[in-house]
Amino acid sequence: MHRCIEFYANMNGRRDKMIEETASILDVAIDSLRTGFIMTDDEGIVRYVNQKGEELLEKNKEEIVDQSIFEIVPALRNKFSENESQFFKSLNYGNSKLFFNYSPQYYQGKKIGSTYLFNEEKYYEFFLKKLDSYKNLNHDLKAI
Numbered sequence: 001m002h003r004c005i006e007f008y009a010n011m012n013g014r015r016d017k018m019i020e021e022t023a024s025i026l027d028v029a030i031d032s033l034r035t036g037f038i039m040t041d042d043e044g045i046v047r048y049v050n051q052k053g054e055e056l057l058e059k060n061k062e063e064i065v066d067q068s069i070f071e072i073v074p075a076l077r078n079k080f081s082e083n084e085s086q087f088f089k090s091l092n093y094g095n096s097k098l099f100f101n102y103s104p105q106y107y108q109g110k111k112i113g114s115t116y117l118f119n120e121e122k123y124y125e126f127f128l129k130k131l132d133s134y135k136n137l138n139h140d141l142k143a144i
Helices: 003-012 017-032 053-059 121-143
Strands: 036-041 046-049 086-093 096-107 110-120
Touching: 036 053, 046 053, 053 110, 096 121, 110 121
Parallel strands: none
Antiparallel strands: 036 046, 036 110, 086 096, 096 110
């Protein structure tokens, strides 16, 4: 079963066919993301990492899952406020510059974990160049 769904299923004491079907669908969806995805529990222990996350961190699932996120990516330790979502925090990781987005996860008012979405700087450069071209076009249109 998908580790992400299994984590929530165990927390809620539920295991049924709907959860297992949802897990299969989410497995494909999350592993198809073109960005890294990590889910931790409330202690910061990694419970799930997708394929792109493995690739970006240059580690396999076995080296990541059940480890502290701060052991895997030490630079994250003081990068985020624990209780609010934050976006585009950059840090050096190995030979790459990665941008991390962080979101705490709450269930019934209690923090139960966190999710991290991340990718290389070059991934975002494409979008920033596109945005700049639209800004320039908008500027040119205003001048007309």
